[in-house]
Amino acid sequence: MKDRIVSGGAALTAGLLIALGPQFLFKVCPVMGDMIMKCHWSSQAEIGVGALIAALGIALVVFAGPKTRLGLTIGVFLAGVLALLIPHVLIGGCAMYSMPCRKITFPAITVISILLLIGAALNTLYLARKKE
Numbered sequence: 131m132k133d134r135i136v137s138g139g140a141a142l143t144a145g146l147l148i149a150l151g152p153q154f155l156f157k158v159c160p161v162m163g164d165m166i167m168k169c170h171w172s173s174q175a176e177i178g179v180g181a182l183i184a185a186l187g188i189a190l191v192v193f194a195g196p197k198t199r200l201g202l203t204i205g206v207f208l209a210g211v212l213a214l215l216i217p218h219v220l221i222g223g224c225a226m227y228s229m230p231c232r233k234i235t236f237p238a239i240t241v242i243s244i245l246l247l248i249g250a251a252l253n254t255l256y257l258a259r260k261k262e
Contacts, residue, residue: 134191134199137253141187141206144246148213148239149180156238158231159224169223169231172216176239179213183246200257207250214243 152158152173159167186206190199217223217239223231 133256134194137199137203137249138187138189138191140249141190141246142184143187144210144242144249145180145182145184145187147180147242148183148246149177151180151238151242152176152235156234158235159229167224167229167231168221169217169229169235172221172223172231173235175216175221176213179209179216183209183213196257196260200254203250203253203257207247207254210243210246210250214240214247 147155158169158173161167161170183206186202186209190202190206193199193202217231217236223229223236226232
């Protein structure tokens with residue numbers, strides 16, 4: 131039970147930080163009139179990915195079967211890869227490196243995503259070795 135709470139709680143926390151961080155904690159560049167920056171769309175996409183990670187974290191706490199939790203953890207890992215790719219490859223951000231999205235938001239998302247990937251990989255190894 132303790133390992134379910136730790137792994138699920140970590141995924142839930144990371145998911146909430148990815149979803150809500152760019153909105154409230156480490157904000158992206160503000161929308162200026164009709165001009166909407168790419169970082170705005172990156173933060174909008176992160177809401178969905180972060181919500182998915184948070185939902186998978188809740189499922190990790192609820193479900194007890196090791197094989198079910200293994201599948202959920204693999205889902206967390208893949209969603210973490212997506213969260214990392216959105217600001218760096220898929221959508222991107224402002225061209226100027228002095229903008230808030232490049233200085234604060236994207237590095238924070240990168241650190242959270244990498245920590246999530248490491249935790250999911252370790253949990254995958256743990257659950258793959260665990261007996262029914």
